[in-house]
Amino acid sequence: MTDSKYFTTTKKGEIFELKNELNSDKKEKKKEAVKKVIASMTVGKDVSALFPDVVNCMQTDNLELKKLVYLYLMNYAKSQPDMAIMAVNTFVKDCEDTNPLIRALAVRTMGCIRVDKITEYLCEPLRKCLKDEDPYVRKTAAVCVAKLHDINAQLVEDQGFLDQLRELLSDSNPMVVANAVAALSEISDTSPSPAAQMEMNQQTINKLLAALNECTEWGQIFILDALSNYVPKDDREAQSICERVTPRLAHSNAGVVLSAVKVLMKGMEYVGMESEFVTTLQKKLAPPLVTLLSSEPEVQYVALRNINLIVQKRPDILKHEMKVFFVKYNDPIYVKLEKLDIMIRLATQENIAQVLAELKEYATEVDVDFVRKSVRAIGRCAIKVEQAAERCVSTLLDLIQTKVNYVVQEAIVVIKDIFRKYPNKYESIISTLCENLESLDEPDARASMIWIVGEYAERIDNADELLESFLEGFHDESTQVQLQLLTAIVKLFLKKPTETQELVQQVLSLATQDSDNPDLRDRGYIYWRLLSTDPAAAKEVVLAEKPLISSETDRLEPTLLDELICYIASLASVYHKPPSAFVEGQALVVRKTQLPVRSASGEPGATGATESPVPQQAQPVQQQQSVIPSHDTAMGDLLGDLLSMDLNPPQQQMSMTPAPQQDMGGMDLLGGGLDSLLGGPSPVAGMPASQASMGGGLGDILGLGISSTTYVPPKQVWLPAPKAKGLEVSGTFSIRQNVRYMDLTLKNNAMAPMGDFAIQFNKNSFGLSPASALQVPSPLSPGQTADVTLPLGTNGPVQKMDPLMNLQVAMKNNIDVFYFSCLIPIHLLFTEDGQMGSASDRKVFLATWKDIPDSNEVQKEIANPNQLDPKGISDKLQQSFIFTIAQRNVDGRDMLYQSLKLTNGIWVLAELKIQPRSPTMTLSLKTRALDVIPQVQQAYELIIANM
């Protein structure tokens, strides 16, 4: 029986034919037809039209056919949600089947059908399956919770599935435990809600460690990955976890080994630095890491990328294992390149001879990238191991003799670095280098060569000729080479002023007059001015002694390295990038991926001087920055003033000219900038008081009695007129009767009427979005102002912004689309149900307060300028939805315990300590989402100061 025939049919009318076959009475024919459908689906044909016919085949006792139909359903249910409902009954029935395989199949498939209507029906069967007597069903149901969470997180939390999942952590079957761990980890990774976080305590850790010994290889990986996120209480606990994980290093699955390595690398950070335990553990880590190199090349690659990190973090582990990283002739190229990297990291005085012999061998291979990297590696060895420098240099010279173009160029680039590291030592080889001048065609190599000529101009007899030859094609060179050439010739001039005056003139004029590259021009001017005003100073600047370059180049930055160590085995460790760099939507979730603070004895000289390809750039550039810009701006301002004077002489045109607006805009811009720096409205000239009292007054007059008159910051100019072709937008946010508004003032400063206004928000941290369209009286004639209110919803798309409260807005009118951004005052997001528990029932508050770790508490002194009493403060804050739960008096100080809730469900608890007759109070905030704390602090200060 061959199935490949199903791939071949492409006739017309095929769908119709299939339809007939699907509705056939014969079971065999039905099955054949479904197979054909699946084959078409695989190759990307649209067979969704057959949905009802395929679903009809679902009611069968043939398991194979059933599975095929389910496969089809998973693919197309989304496009036909209404039809998918037809399948629900069968699913529910199957979940009750006597055969556990069928029960599991039903619940597994149901979770994959991502249709809202179906998920409703899924809850009951899922609840049952989570408690099924058969472990196979339970382990399938555990994963299903994660599926459901992906579709509807709220539902999972509301239905208590998370608790059921947590219970499964104590299941008697290790595979159920493993899948529950996997599901919980994923949920806590993706959900910002505190309820979904995976609480790990000693008890759960013990359960996991017990299950570790018994579950499948994959389950072991899930458990180890979860364990690596746990922060041990003390070094004894860390040690015992390490001890129980160590046996995993002998597992044949590389994934298990790597995950175990991750747990151990993290664990070691919690055990003291110098302890004997760490030393023995390090010894145990080496053999399994080496063994990974005999697995499949793809696994080797993952292992090597991780070893690269491990070697940087703990160089001792593999220091004796240099040989295993020697490249094999038929290793795939990606393995070769990674091995090379590690070889250099492991190179020391003891093994350098061997390493060099290898590298020289590699430099004669065929793959260009690999050869280049090998040559570069020789250079890095020279810089790293001083005793070997001489041998490295002679090896490089040998390679230059081969005259293989790219080898020569790469060698010259690294020799330049060797000169930088060991000045006045190997200059004798310069003549050999100069012989190859002609063959250099890559910018890097040319720039390096020019640098060498300039730097050692006094020892090269024909330096001027050499540099002159480069000068001929000056404009065709890349910027890098041009800059080098300029500097080199200036150096030459300073060293041999008599013969080279003409040359320097030529290059300066080329750089300053004929070039449109600002960097080049600026550097040219600087040199010119230096040379013409004070040649002695020029000498000091240009020929200054250069700092030596550091020996450890291209190491990862220590903080990044620490972060990546926490991600060993994962993609992040393969890319050497934090997950936020390649995973979407991870922003709001703060993971516990910090290593503990290291003791000072950590890494010697991890960061050093950077190895710049243009080493002497540093000094002149700094000077440039301090002199030229100020000059330039002064000039610019002056010019600007003159120009505007000239342009707007007639008085009567003033109202029309852009000048005054520009001034205004400038001022507002500055004001706006300042405001946003301060993170809230600055009290400008008594405005806030009057406005606020107005708002309050209105509320009183209307007699609504709803204490929803929250503090409204004064309007700011968000979009100055010059930036928006005459449209000026200023605005603020407010809450009235539990509805959030954006209050806008639009002013038409242009000469033509405006219309067709529309507004749109970018994704923002709290999902703020316009709840209705923007209603602007249209047209807005020139000079006219319109006040507009825009009701806001909080269910828009969410994306964490930086700064957190930033809101990017696009406003459109008949002229153009304009963009501006403003800061949302956080109290706009406080909700009216922010009272935790009630005044009489303080237990909830108390329990929550205790539940949040102390590390999440932030204290700050805030001002109480009017020296309000607790009652006043409490009332005031309540108007802005900060609710007082309890009040106490301790040692003459009043303590207010308060709670507030943000629209996205984040709770913030506060303790306010008020000293009578003191202008300050102490505010302690506790929340699980630490990001919002600075904003809440500001909100407190603003509300108390301004109402």
Next chain:
Amino acid sequence: MIGGLFIYNHKGEVLISRVYRDDIGRNAVDAFRVNVIHARQQVRSPVTNIARTSFFHIKRSNIWLACVTKQNVNAGLVFEFLNKMVEVMQSYFGKISEDNIKNNFVLIYELLDEILDFGYPQNADTSILKTFITQTGIKAQVTKEEQSQITSQVTGQISWRREGIKYRRNELFLDVLENVNLLMSPQGQVLSAHVAGRIVMKSYLSGMPECKFGINDKLVLDKSGRSDDPSKVSATGKASIAIDDCTFHQCVRLSKFETEHSISFIPPDGEYELMRYRTTKDISLPFRVIPLVREVGRTKMEVKVVIKSNFKPSLLAQKIEVRIPTPLNTSGVQVICMKGKAKYKASENAIVWKLKRMGGMKESQISAEIELLPSDKKKWSRPPISMNFEVPFAPSGLKVRYLKVFEPKLNYSDHDVIKWVRYIGRSGLYETRC
């Protein structure tokens, strides 16, 4: 976790596509084809990131297998899973080829449904999978006992063995298979050498037997304090060997190995790999290759290679093959060898010298004259001379000391089990630079 799995043929046509997560769209299938399979330059990493989507791929005989994800997944797990997937498919329908995959696509979908749930790998042990995923389609009328037996095996603590196995004759075969790897400088200096060994066991044992396995590992012997028995030292030449590292099949109790250094397990039924190990010390290299290459002018080269066998004269090495690379601009080769057959293979750019067998402590040589076309291309990179062979001993010196079988519930004892042990040493990468 894994968001989807695709299988392509060498042309980049999709044979299997299974998507587990919503964030992976149909366009991911094409993205991989365009950017990896059809890429102008050969892709230089098994992990590729295209538009924030990561692709892990392996290639097995013209077939591409790719896993897709948008999350920060465990990369080690993904590749191990892909390899496991290949293994499972092979055990179901043999060679991984386009035809075989097309012929079994329904089965593959069924397997994928079982072993990868929402992107999380589940039990993928073939012996268990075969009990309920069959090519003929499972009979729906299995008894209730059978059903629960299946599920308890899939999820059970001993997921690799089913209960109730019975054999008339209890028998087991142990193969110690070693690959000896060598990189030698032209001067005969060992640059790197290691043995990658595997112990493959074929067990035909009844019930749920408890096994204990012993080898002459230094660590184990030291622990049990038996290494100071002088009689043993003289008997085997060297009493114990130093194993650098070893890994075990999931049936071995790792925690017991860690604490007591004893290898104990309940074996799967049939053939499986019990253990892998690696040694680097005191390897007895079965052959030594002595190359001599002389370039005579620009158009001629002389090559002479001597091989010396270095083991007991009573033993015989088999399937010996020496591969001497020749430059790309070779125009003709003349070979002279006393033993075996040698041929110049232009398509492989090498002289291949084959010897059926060779005794221990012998020597043999080949010499060749290579004529070259004059060419101004860059120098030839001189790939190393490689060698293949098979010898009937373990180059690492590993010896099986015992394998004891206990089955308390059935009435057979350790003595009733027939045990066979065999040692085979093969060449891994056995190279000498010239």
